[in-house]
Amino acid sequence: MMKTSQIRSNYQAKKIYMPRALGVKEYAFYDDINIQYRQTMEDGFFIADNFLDDGGKSILFGVLDGHGGSDVVEFVKQNFTKEFSDEYKKTPKDVVDVLKRTFLRVDELVKQKCKSQEVGSTACIGFIRLEEAKRVLYIANVGDTAGLVLDDTQAHNVTIEHKASNPREIERIKKAGGSVIYDRVAGVLAVSRAFGDHSLRNFGVIAQPDVTRMELRMIHKYLVVASDGLWDVVIPKEVLEVSKLKSNSEEVAAELLKRALLNGSRDNTSVMVLRLN
Structure with a gap:
């Protein structure tokens, strides 16, 4: 058994701040292993700014939360961008379908390449691009990794929680x-949807995401994407309050991570904040 001090020295918390991004105004990512309760880090993330090489009008990003190990997280983190690019070239006009196909394609690769019978990962993955002078957000998720779009007065849920306690998911699982x-x-x-967890596919676990399309307006200030280490203990109202108190995405991410730990989170915690306007 490793000592706590050894675990700390082997784990490097991520603190990333990009004050001059391309696909969004700026972004930040903060995470914490939450050493009191977790000995390994199973969260992950990726950001592909200027994804379409279109002069900075697009960005692809995601937060992942593994369970049973980190193998599936690492595979998705390393491969989602390429698979999305391949699918996007086939039908660039239909991003909703591109995201759905990419999730299923990546999950099939996970099954082929990883020991994923009892290892999986939830995910919240977003894509922003320009469509006829309008900036549009597409966001797809499986499991309880989730996203919020914040304006000055509201926190807008842009994902659907896939927990086995969700009545909609219970009905789907029973029908399956x-x-x-x-x-x-x-x-x-x-959770009822995830990458991996292939031993439970005959019992109703799927990798099919829910996808939301949202036209972004000037009132929309931040997008927060985080693992359930945040959402289990910090409600949307508090996230909105934090966004009003802080002046940039780095400050918002740092404060949300701090509050998650102070509020008693018992999980790895990852917070990505993208400033939209």
Whole structure:
């Protein structure tokens, strides 16, 4: 068993701030292993700014939260961008379908390349591009990694939580021949959609994401994407309050991470903040 001090020295917390981004005004990413409760880091993220090489009007990004290990997280982190690019070239006009196809394609590759029977990852992945002079956000998720768009007065949920306790997911799982026991799929997994977890596919776990399309306006200031280490203990109202108190994406990300830990999060915590306007 590793000592706490050894774990700390082997883990490098990420603090990233890009004050002059291209696809968005700026972005930041902060994470923490939450050493009191977790000995390994199973979260991950990626950001591909100027994704379409279109002069900085596009960006692809995601936050991942693994369970059972980090193998699936690492594979998705390394491969999603390429697979999305390949699918995008086929049907660039239909980003919703591109995202759905990419999730399923990456999940199939996970099955082929990883030991993913009992290892998986939730994900929240977004793409912003210009469409006829309008900036549009597409955001796809599986599991309980989620996103919020913030303006001056509201926090807008742009993802759907896929937990086995969700009535919509319970109905879907039962129709697929699966079962939910004590708010877990087959009594095992608390989330109902994820990359990996292939031993539970016959019980209702799927990698098909929900996808939201949102036209961004000048009132939309921040997009916050985070693992459930944040969402389990920090409500949208508090996220909105933090965004009003801080002056940039780095300050917002740092404060949200701090509050998650102070509020008693028991999980790895990752927070990505993109300033939209």
